[in-house]
Amino acid sequence: MSAPSPARTAEAVQRAAGVIAARQRGDLDGAEALLAAFAGPADQARAFCLLAELALGLIRSQTGQTMDELVQELAMLIEQALGAPPPRPAGGT
Numbered sequence: 001m002s003a004p005s006p007a008r009t010a011e012a013v014q015r016a017a018g019v020i021a022a023r024q025r026g027d028l029d030g031a032e033a034l035l036a037a038f039a040g041p042a043d044q045a046r047a048f049c050l051l052a053e054l055a056l057g058l059i060r061s062q063t064g065q066t067m068d069e070l071v072q073e074l075a076m077l078i079e080q081a082l083g084a085p086p087p088r089p090a091g092g093t
Helices: 006-024 028-036 041-063 067-082
Strands: none
Touching: 006 028, 006 041, 041 067
């Protein structure tokens, strides 16, 4: 299977951004409709991954943080949002 065309990829990433925008404004039906419009789970994953990379790149350009620092900060925010205890450092007690 070949990689999707740039136009198809751009459309999928825009759809992923639309899902997030719809959820933020409380339009869960709209978000579900946009999710259903993806060709399949692989297309969804690819679109959301690229969207995340682009969003993190924007933040990185504004803050000067490294991608590793941003991902670490994001992991902490995810844990807080989900109420999960933070992971123990490797080799820590």
